[in-house]
Amino acid sequence: MNAEAVAILQALRQFRSRRASVARVFPGSDGEGLQRIDKAWRSLLEIAGIENFRFHDLRHHFAGRLVQSGIELNTVRELLGHADITMVLRYAHMSLDRLAMAVERVARAAEPAPDSPAPQPPGSGAAGASPAPP
Numbered sequence: 291m292n293a294e295a296v297a298i299l300q301a302l303r304q305f306r307s308r309r310a311s312v313a314r315v316f317p318g319s320d321g322e323g324l325q326r327i328d329k330a331w332r333s334l335l336e337i338a339g340i341e342n343f344r345f346h347d348l349r350h351h352f353a354g355r356l357v358q359s360g361i362e363l364n365t366v367r368e369l370l371g372h373a374d375i376t377m378v379l380r381y382a383h384m385s386l387d388r389l390a391m392a393v394e395r396v397a398r399a400a401e402p403a404p405d406s407p408a409p410q411p412p413g414s415g416a417a418g419a420s421p422a423p424p
Contacts, residue, residue: 357381360391 291299318324331345349370356366367378385391 353378353381354384357384360385 316324327345335341335343353366353370356369357363363375363378363382366381367375370378372378
């Protein structure tokens with residue numbers, strides 16, 4: 291989890307601890323941890339007027355946002371918990387400019403540093419250059 295998610299969960303836990311003696315962040319009606327969220331999820335979607343949306347769609351959205359942000363596919367694989375990269379390849383098309391970014395990265399790496407001297411052709415008499423053959 292990122293720092294924002296941790297902070298939200300900690301604040302929720304503090305809020306709940308002031309209201310009741312429930313130790314769980316998301317307690318069930320019996321105070322124990324939730325086993326299933328199906329009913330609550332359907333109620334939430336109905337209240338919000340959202341149709342054709344599954345809880346698992348949040349995972350797909352997260353993966354898509356990672357890829358669109360330029361995160362490497364292997365990192366996306368790790369975050370999603372996939373053992374194999376093939377499952378993550380379905381999101382690769384979401385980064386339409388990934389090929390152009392890869393070529394640009396190589397081009398930038400090949401550029402000389404701003405304060406380095408420009409390369410001299412061999413035999414030009416520049417310092418460090420090999421003398422021209424006789």
